[in-house]
Amino acid sequence: MRAANPLFIPRNHLVEEAISAAVNNDDFSVFDSLLTVLASPYEEQPNFGRFADPPQPNQVVRQTFCGT
Numbered sequence: 001m002r003a004a005n006p007l008f009i010p011r012n013h014l015v016e017e018a019i020s021a022a023v024n025n026d027d028f029s030v031f032d033s034l035l036t037v038l039a040s041p042y043e044e045q046p047n048f049g050r051f052a053d054p055p056q057p058n059q060v061v062r063q064t065f066c067g068t
Contacts, residue, residue, distance in 0.1 A: 008041040
């Protein structure tokens with residue numbers, strides 16, 4: 001099952017967090033972490049466990065701009 005389903009995917013709330021940090025705070029560390037974890041999405045990465053979690057109710061992104 002793991003070979004066909006990645007553990008890490010670019011979830012909307014994480015992408016939004018990375019964009020907000022970069023735009024509002026000139027902080028690219030969130031983007032760098034997201035990029036690192038997504039480079040190996042099928043591998044266990046204990047240091048990046050939060051990137052596998054679904055959004056909390058206050059993190060749900062209701063509107064995206066990619067046509068979804």
